[in-house]
Amino acid sequence: MLKRLHSFCLFLLLLIFAAGYTFGQKKDTTRIREVEAVDIFKKNSRTVIQPQKLTSDIIEKLNNNSVADALRYFSGVQIKDYGGVGGLKTVDIRSLGAQHVGVFYDGIPIGNAQNGIVDLGKFSLDDLEEITLYNGQKSDIFQPAKDFGSSGTIYLQPKKPVFRESRTTNLAVRTKSGSIQTFNPSFRLEQKLSNSVSASFSGEYLDTDGIYKFRYYRKYPNGQIAYDTIAKRHDADVKAKRFETSINGDLKNGKWDLRAYAYLSNRGLPGAIVNGRFGDEGQRLKDANYFVQGSWMQKIFPKVQTQLKAKFAYDYNRYIDTLAPQRPKIDNQYIQREFYISSSMLYQINNNWDAAISADFQYNNMAANLYNFSYPKRYTTLLALATNYRWGRLKAQGSLLGTFVQNKVLQNAAPEDENKWTPALFINYQPFSQHEFYLKAFYKQVFRLPTFNEMYYKTLGMSLLKPEFTHQYDFGFTYRKNFSRGIVKNISLNVDGYYNDVTNKITSTFNGNMFIWMNLSLGKVEIIGTDVNLQSEMELGQWRIRPLLTYTYQRARDFTDPKKSYYGHQIPYTPWNSGSFAVMTEYKSWGLNYSFVYVGERYDSSQNNIQYNYLLPWYTHDLSVQKTFKLNKHQLKASLEVNNLFNQYYDVVLNYPMPGRNFRFILNFTL
DSSP: OHHHHHHHHHHHHHHHHHHGGGSOOOOOOSOOOOOOOOOTTOOOTTOSSOOEEEEHHHHHHSOOSSHHHHGGGSTTEEEEEOSTTTSOEEEEETTSOGGGEEEEETTEEOOOOBTTBOOGGGSOSTTEEEEEEEESOOSOOSSOGGGGGOSEEEEEEEOOOOOOTTOOEEEEEEEEEETTTEEEEEEEEEEEOSSSEEEEEEEEEEEEOOOEEEEEEEEOTTSOEEEEEEEEEOSOOEEEEEEEEEEEEEETTEEEEEEEEEEEEEEEOOOOOOTTOOSOOOEEEEEEEEEEEEEEEEEEETTEEEEEEEEEEEEEEEEEETTOSSSSOEEEEEEEEEEEEEEEEEEEEETTEEEEEEEEEEEEEEEESOTTOOOEEEEEEEEEEEEEEEETTEEEEEEEEEEEEEEEESSSOOOOOEEEEEEEEEEEEOSOTTSEEEEEEEEEEEEEOOOHHHHHSTTTOOTTOOOEEEEEEEEEEEEEEEOSSSSEEEEEEEEEEEEEEEEEEEEEEOOSOSSOOEEEEEEEEEEEEEEEEEEEEEEETTEEEEEEEEEEEEEEEEOSOTTSTTTTOBOTTOOSEEEEEEEEEEETTEEEEEEEEEEOOEESSSOTTOGGGEEOOEEEEEEEEEEEEEETTEEEEEEEEEESTTOOOOEEETTEEOOOSEEEEEEEEEO
């Protein structure tokens, strides 16, 4: 039955791609205009809070394997990486937790199908046009209600077909290989179907044994060396396939798109390296993730716009542990389904004042082959009211989000239903009309229910977890300047100070198993931090140089119980200091890029006064060189990457060693 379902879903992907040809094959008599270059510092008159952004050209220059790797160059972001090509990769913004990060793909939310978090290691960078991160929420109020419900949001914008001159077909073929035995080919095909309709189809295959060397070094409490050896990392092998197809169309005063996505993988789950155990752990995870989504946007009156978005997602997970001490062996299977629909309307009251209303409905259910499983269902209705106002050099945005949740289970006790309203207010002020210097501030309250994964995943979920409440306070400034003369062409500086107050914070504590986590509620956590982001662009003759610098300071402390010895201590895996630096250079057809990532000291447990829990800082240096060749009217780009240039052995998560120095070679041919 499952194989037939997989075959049907893959067939559906091809069907959607082919269906576009019936949308009217009209002769193309219009001239295709060249796409204008986008100034990354261009102002949006209604933007209240500026996001952090990485465009496709920058992403391509940095040494990144996945979306999670690219996010390392955003300030305020912590990445948890469990090692290797296929290891779990999660993101946390300002220590609020991975569950407070909303991830949107082409404007529609991605469900948390595994372990209550979005594994960003699954998403390829090849098809992305842009990655954008917002603290608080997006400045555009014309959005689904779901967008207002996260403490921070990451928007993954897929590429849209662009046809230059008289072309009607684009084809890009890419292959990647590396010193960690990896075979990773991919392709992207774009077809112009008519003047207003285009389609794309892409696929990717990843096959790696995931074996790499690492240093295992441990000391006894008395300082004597217990272990010091070079070993090989096992159980990080991956076989994965990704298929994606989309159709995009333009309407008079509107647009629409339809997208289908499939991701199939069979991977090992690398275990913790404890007491000198380096062999295979025998844990495996099989995933089958599918979704179909679509959107329609239309300007129906001169001052009124409306949009509809819808999505259906099916996620299958099979967790196998062949070496478990208990009998019978573990073979757990989980199925989650999600249906989502959203309707939004924007009304322009006048040139300075907009108002919007959004209503979303989401249905989730979950099934498993476990004894006495609850078979939960959740019905979520979201209603958002929002407004933007501009008065001279002052801009403000306010919103009110209503969350109404009904929980049902087939057996056992169901969590209580919840109804909550949460406000948000954003302000931006430009003190000097002649200078791009902006003061900004926001307050936002967020309400979050425990997910199915936190409550029902065997065996450590807790159905009695309390909902989280967060209060976010932010104040900062942005300065931008363009220069008409000199080497420096532009500069952008963004500084934020923030305070987050979290009640009933849910923490997912790693328990030696990458698939099953222990979930706990902390009574109160306070987070104080600073984010700094500096970017620039320089030109010297035919050299083009773009430096990028980020820095984050965070103090995230647990104030749950004054009687505990760790009262007021830093929460686990939150460094006080972290940052990154990258410089991207171009000279004619050559490119040379360097990047540095630093994560400071931290603790792997709540008790910061025990040396055993202390984790050393880690940092990596990455280097890449690129060369572009012109073959008639086609383009061939070759890239050589050296990751972890100085071969530092380190753990992002304790006892989960990361690769040392490794190489990757990429060939990209564009037809």
